[in-house]
Amino acid sequence: MTRININDAKNKITAIFMNVGVCKEEAAIIADMLVEADQRGVNSHGILCTARYVRLIREGKMRPNMAVNVIRDNGTVAVWDGNRSSGQILGYRAMEDAMKKAKQHGIGCVCVKGANHFGALAYYAQMAQKAGMIGYAMGTGDSTMAPFGGCEKVIGNNPVAVAAPAHNEVSPVLDMAMTVVANGKLTNMRRQGIETIPEGWGLDREGMPTTSMKDYYTVPPMAGYKGWGMAVMVDILAGVLFGGGTGDRAKDVSEGPSLMMVAFDIASFNDPDKYYTDIDARIAELKGSKLAKNSKGIFMPGEMEDKKYKASVASGTVEVLPENLKMVNDVAEEMGLEGIKEV
Secondary structure, eight states: OEEEEHHHHHHHHHHHHHHTTOOHHHHHHHHHHHHHHHHTTOGGGSTTHHHHHHHHHHTTSSBSSOOOEEEEEOSSEEEEEOTTBOHHHHHHHHHHHHHHHHHHHSEEEEEEESOOOOOOTHHHHHHHHHTTEEEEEEEOOSSOBOOTTOOSOOBOOOOEEEEOOOSSSOOOEEEEOSBSSOHHHHHHHHHTTOOBOOTTSEEOTTSOEEOBTTTOOBBOBTTTHHHHHHHHHHHHHTTGGGTOOOGGGGSTTTTOOOEEEEEEEGGGTSOHHHHHHHHHHHHHHHHTSOOOTTOOOOOOTTHHHHHHHHHHHHHTEEEEOHHHHHHHHHHHHHHTOOOOOBO
């Protein structure tokens, strides 16, 4: 790993996106989201994505600035056509709108079809969390996973994220794909020249387990048939329900992925003070339960990522993979811009 300055990285990535026609506000939001993913240790969705997004904009597969058509809106639920705008900006604006709706109606839900790669879903769920709400986000993806019992890639890893605010305890954040591991992690490993992958992470073209990067074809669903079932339901809720892209239709060259952003206003369900007392007590109860032999502790969902993020903020720096930094700086150099410096 190599270390870079957070502000320098955000400023340089903002400049890269502005170079391909993205307005300053949207470019800064994308840069913030990419750098934060690395701050949380999610290198598969961090600055690595910069080059991909630049390529998609140049190829006309991603609009440089958000252009949305509101198809439906009944006050609580809205459906947008994102017209292949940035998935990260669409997700950001959709959660903003979902939060406004939740303030009025208790729950707000904004669905977006015709999106683009949307990065780490935790960011959107945490937008609601930081505003004192519970955030829920899910999205479809292009075909990266075979069904349980099959060997053909026909469904995305279809991630889900949920974030709930706590007061004295670490606020839980769940962000997971329906595959055993995010496909981006294996992509990173391949880029690093790693030839052997962990057992259980890959299947070959016949649907048989493999630890060979050369033979790797697809990632199996997490927990077998359970992960497969969850992926199907995300396909339905975050895609089929409102006409969003699923499977191959969610590819960059087709309709693009789709998103569902939901915000829950806690005050509409409970007295906020009681909620915070209860969630802190429940987290403390769970973390204080008896440890397994040789256990290093009980961690809440997102707790380890939260520690990495806070340490990154405290130091003003973030660790990134050297090859990912090189990809960003290669784009900057090609544009005649200054690259991100190591510290």
